Amino acid sequence: MKYIDEFQDPELARRLLDDIHATVTRPWALMEVCGGQTHSIIRHGIDQLLPDEVELIHGPGCPVCVTPLEVIDKALEIASRPGVIFCSFGDMLRVPGTGRDLFQVRGEGGDVRVVYSPLDALRIARLHPDREVVFFGIGFETTAPPNAMTVHQARKLGIRNFSMLVSHVRVPPAIEAIMSSPSCRVQAFLAAGHVCSVMGVQEYPELAERFRVPIVVTGFEPLDILEGVRRAVRQLESGEHTVDNAYARAVRPEGNPAARAMLEDVFEVTDRAWRGIGVIPDSGWRLSPKYRDHDAEHRFSVEGIRTQEPAACRSGEVLQGLLKPHECEAFGTLCTPRTPLGATMVSSEGACAAYYLYRRLDMPTAAAREASPVV
Numbered sequence: 001m002k003y004i005d006e007f008q009d010p011e012l013a014r015r016l017l018d019d020i021h022a023t024v025t026r027p028w029a030l031m032e033v034c035g036g037q038t039h040s041i042i043r044h045g046i047d048q049l050l051p052d053e054v055e056l057i058h059g060p061g062c063p064v065c066v067t068p069l070e071v072i073d074k075a076l077e078i079a080s081r082p083g084v085i086f087c088s089f090g091d092m093l094r095v096p097g098t099g100r101d102l103f104q105v106r107g108e109g110g111d112v113r114v115v116y117s118p119l120d121a122l123r124i125a126r127l128h129p130d131r132e133v134v135f136f137g138i139g140f141e142t143t144a145p146p147n148a149m150t151v152h153q154a155r156k157l158g159i160r161n162f163s164m165l166v167s168h169v170r171v172p173p174a175i176e177a178i179m180s181s182p183s184c185r186v187q188a189f190l191a192a193g194h195v196c197s198v199m200g201v202q203e204y205p206e207l208a209e210r211f212r213v214p215i216v217v218t219g220f221e222p223l224d225i226l227e228g229v230r231r232a233v234r235q236l237e238s239g240e241h242t243v244d245n246a247y248a249r250a251v252r253p254e255g256n257p258a259a260r261a262m263l264e265d266v267f268e269v270t271d272r273a274w275r276g277i278g279v280i281p282d283s284g285w286r287l288s289p290k291y292r293d294h295d296a297e298h299r300f301s302v303e304g305i306r307t308q309e310p311a312a313c314r315s316g317e318v319l320q321g322l323l324k325p326h327e328c329e330a331f332g333t334l335c336t337p338r339t340p341l342g343a344t345m346v347s348s349e350g351a352c353a354a355y356y357l358y359r360r361l362d363m364p365t366a367a368a369r370e371a372s373p374v375v
């Protein structure tokens with residue numbers, strides 16, 4: 001069977017697949033929330049191993065992809081200021097803002113540095129007390145705790161020249177927004193295991209009940225994903241809609257209490273814009289008033305920057321599961337990892353990049369299908 005011998009345990013993979021094939025009786029659409037899961041699915045051909053009835057829709061769980069253009073533009077503005085050292089994880093440097101990216105700011109003389117931890121940025125701030133050091137804090141519930149801890153440390157140690165440009169997002173409100181959309185086709189979710197390892201699963205039963213949708217907490221290895229699909233399909237076929245933890249080796253129901261306490265201390269819930277999707281109520285975090293002195297947006301007065309998303313990139317539809325990457329007219333032609341039009345082609349977790357990297361170039365694009373429709 002295609003791909004399956006590359007699995008860590010091919011025999012178990014076959015058993016899981018056999019179970020899914022034996023269980024399914026009609027079409028179902030499942031959304032994997034996390035971009036890491038999307039890459040695992042495409043890389044290992046899991047979508048092609050599943051029965052035709054089971055469709056995997058790729059969700060909005062790539063942190064780089066959902067960071068709105070306007071936040072990138074704020075980062076570019078701050079990084080261009082004299083005296084600023086702007087620190088970021090490497091994958092944000094190539095994300096296009098309006099007209100340029102952080103690499104270009106660095107080429108123009110800006111002090112933009114790649115770090116591997118927010119604490120690296122804090123160390124740089126201690127080494128350069130005469131400079132303003134800014135860390136670009138983006139991502140989901142997974143990256144938020146170390147960022148929160150870094151701001152907490154900065155305040156505790158009195159490192160006043162350190163601030164953070166915060167654009168954190170939360171998964172449950174995104175699930176709510178997806179399920180509330182009139183065009184939603186999702187019938188079950190594979191929830192992101194690493195998010196639940198921090199936050200636990202308490203936020204999901206209400207969503208599962210309200211939208212009558214199974215939510216299966218799922219890991220990232222190919223076998224984890226097959227197990228998550230198997231459990232979701234079993235629920236769908238039997239008319240159930242419960243929260244099921246298929247990643248118990250990493251996820252406790254209560255999550256990580258220490259990390260959650262740190263989040264509650266440093267951040268407060270706020271409305272947040274998602275790239276290509278728009279504002280989702282209560283879907284983000286910002287620094288709470290106690291830590292506002294370390295808020296880069298406030299310190300550099302960039303709150304007023306407003307940017308329109310470019311029309312050419314359809315990443316908003318990709319992120320909502322309304323469009324597969326190869327169905328975008330620009331996929332693989334105008335838009336490639338070397339010439340990205342949108343963040344979903346830049347990020348290592350972006351769905352467009354996954355399709356480009358793992359052999360999906362041969363899939364017909366929307367334009368090609370229109371030119372030669374199947375009859």
Ligand code: SF4
Nearest residue numbers: 313315328335342352
């Ligand atoms: S292929 Fe490129 S232009 Fe199309 S949605 Fe993806 S990132 Fe945007």
